[in-house]
Amino acid sequence: MSRSGLRCPSGDTLSAFVDGEVQAPWDQVLASHLQACPACLATVARIRRLRELLAADPLPSPELRPLPEGRERIRPVAVWKRRIALPVPAAAAAALAILALGVALALMAGRTRLPWMSIRHGPTGTTEVIVAAPIDDLEQLFRTLDQPPQTSGLLIRLPAGSRLLMMGEPQLVREADFSRGRR
Amino acid sequence: MLHAGSAHVYETLYPILFRIAYRICGNRNKAEDICQEAFIKYFERGEPLPDLEQTKYWLIRVLRNLALNHEKKKSRESKAYQRLARNSRQYTESGETEVLQEETRSLVQQALDRLPYKLRSVLVLKEYADLGYREISRILGISEGNVKVRVFRARERLALLLEDEL
Amino acid sequence: MNKPRLQAVILMLVVAGLRTQAQNTELDRIFQDQDLESLIDQALQLNITAKVLPPGETPVWNSAGSKVTLPGRSVAVRLVGDKLHIDVVFTPYQDANGELLLVAQGQVWMAGAQETRYFTTFKSVPVNAGEKVLFFPLGLSPHVAQGDTFTLQIEVEIYPYRKLLEKQKASAAE
Numbered sequence: 001m002s003r004s005g006l007r008c009p010s011g012d013t014l015s016a017f018v019d020g021e022v023q024a025p026w027d028q029v030l031a032s033h034l035q036a037c038p039a040c041l042a043t044v045a046r047i048r049r050l051r052e053l054l055a056a057d058p059l060p061s062p063e064l065r066p067l068p069e070g071r072e073r074i075r076p077v078a079v080w081k082r083r084i085a086l087p088v089p090a091a092a093a094a095a096l097a098i099l100a101l102g103v104a105l106a107l108m109a110g111r112t113r114l115p116w117m118s119i120r121h122g123p124t125g126t127t128e129v130i131v132a133a134p135i136d137d138l139e140q141l142f143r144t145l146d147q148p149p150q151t152s153g154l155l156i157r158l159p160a161g162s163r164l165l166m167m168g169e170p171q172l173v174r175e176a177d178f179s180r181g182r183r
Numbered sequence: 184m185l186h187a188g189s190a191h192v193y194e195t196l197y198p199i200l201f202r203i204a205y206r207i208c209g210n211r212n213k214a215e216d217i218c219q220e221a222f223i224k225y226f227e228r229g230e231p232l233p234d235l236e237q238t239k240y241w242l243i244r245v246l247r248n249l250a251l252n253h254e255k256k257k258s259r260e261s262k263a264y265q266r267l268a269r270n271s272r273q274y275t276e277s278g279e280t281e282v283l284q285e286e287t288r289s290l291v292q293q294a295l296d297r298l299p300y301k302l303r304s305v306l307v308l309k310e311y312a313d314l315g316y317r318e319i320s321r322i323l324g325i326s327e328g329n330v331k332v333r334v335f336r337a338r339e340r341l342a343l344l345l346e347d348e349l
Numbered sequence: 350m351n352k353p354r355l356q357a358v359i360l361m362l363v364v365a366g367l368r369t370q371a372q373n374t375e376l377d378r379i380f381q382d383q384d385l386e387s388l389i390d391q392a393l394q395l396n397i398t399a400k401v402l403p404p405g406e407t408p409v410w411n412s413a414g415s416k417v418t419l420p421g422r423s424v425a426v427r428l429v430g431d432k433l434h435i436d437v438v439f440t441p442y443q444d445a446n447g448e449l450l451l452v453a454q455g456q457v458w459m460a461g462a463q464e465t466r467y468f469t470t471f472k473s474v475p476v477n478a479g480e481k482v483l484f485f486p487l488g489l490s491p492h493v494a495q496g497d498t499f500t501l502q503i504e505v506e507i508y509p510y511r512k513l514l515e516k517q518k519a520s521a522a523e
Contacts, residue, residue, distance in 0.1 A: 019334070050342055050345070053345060057292065
């Protein structure tokens with residue numbers, strides 16, 4: 001019983017009050033009750049602290065995967081006789097990656113604004129970005145980009161000193177088709 | 184199925200959906216899976232919903248059903264897993280370095296996971312989806328009074344579990 | 350459809366277990382479990398080989414590995430060189446008829462003297478079990494014969510895991 005003689009509201013009403021779910025004029029009634037009742041005030045404070053604790057708890061960050069295309073697109077039967085072209089949504093995910101890369105490259109090159117960057121979207125699902133800023137250490141770039149350590153994947157070290165260049169559009173082909181083409 | 188606005192819907196709503204899914208499931212990979220599943224269902228339904236708010240509510244409803252199914256599967260799976268885990272220790276020396284890693288969950292998430300599903304799902308929608316009682320009652324198909332009581336009970340239990348942090 | 354990561358990891362534990370013959374009876378009991386059985390039925394093993402091919406096409410170098418996965422679950426491959434960093438994510442999909450689709454998502458970073466280049470690509474190809482697929486993250490040059498241009502090639506073979514298990518059991522029994 002509060003000093004004013006009014007009965008204390010139930011716990012769920014106090015909880016609703018914290019959520020702003022108590023309608024006028026009862027919210028005013030409750031507010032003045034709280035001024036006179038330390039027990040209810042303490043309850044409300046506890047709920048508020050709990051809410052803050054919940055809100056402040058950090059999330060593991062989601063990785064934006066390529067947009068799911070829907071079951072029909074992924075498991076068609078007739079369609080699989082030809083190559084499936086990737087539609088716009090995957091490019092959206094790639095665009096996000098490019099933006100992140102651009103910012104990271106700018107930081108690495110010591111520029112405060114985005115460096116000159118050219119982006120070219122190829123017709124067959126390849127996007128090329130060229131940034132006019134040399135980077136000495138690619139490993140450091142990846143730490144900046146916060147790449148996951150890929151512990152569930154395969155890590156392959158390329159032979160030292162090998163000169164590998166970008167020669168053209170990346171290709172994904174069945175070996176059978178490839179050999180036939182080369183002959 | 185997929186249309187001009189799809190990427191925007193996906194990118195805007197995915198983080199919110201993920202937050203809700205993770206808080207309900209307590210497992211990041213499962214949360215990602217059910218988020219993907221929810222979006223696939225949305226894109227498969229044909230006509231896109233008129234605005235982002237409606238789309239969000241629709242997705243949350245689907246998410247909550249998927250999470251409920253996951254809840255039910257969890258007990259079945261954990262039996263199989265436990266039997267394997269008992270035998271797994273002897274396998275870790277044999278070359279494959281992949282060992283089951285318990286995801287590190289925060290104290291808050293551990294406490295959330297200990298709530299019964301009915302209380303947890305309502306509280307998550309209140310605290311992490313930023314929804315009002317009326318919206319929650321519509322999404323879950325229960326009365327507002329019910330929402331109020333569940334939120335309260337969830338908070339009571341959490342307060343006990345997280346006593347030291349409060 | 351995507352399966353929980355927990356189940357994929359259980360599968361990897363099972364793979365580890367197979368290397369120790371002595372534990373076979375334990376494994377047999379575990380394999381009675383229906384959930385695991387159906388998982389193993391769906392599992393796919395990806396054999397991945399990276400090769401650097403000089404103009405003569407006899408590889409000067411290769412590196413291989415394999416991963417067991419489930420349809421819809423990706424396998425990541427990272428290739429690291431001096432001024433080159435390539436991330437490829439391979440995802441196999443399988444329909445009810447057993448037909449497979451391999452999706453390759455590649456990202457390439459190349460550090461040059463004057464500039465840094467970044468490429469991202471997304472390719473897919475239908476494939477049969479046991480067939481080899483070739484992925485060229487840096488593309489192919491029509492003029493491969495000249496100079497010292499090397500080609501980077503990643504081979505992927507997809508096998509139903511169940512079949513590999515049966516082969517292993519058969520050879521162990523001999």
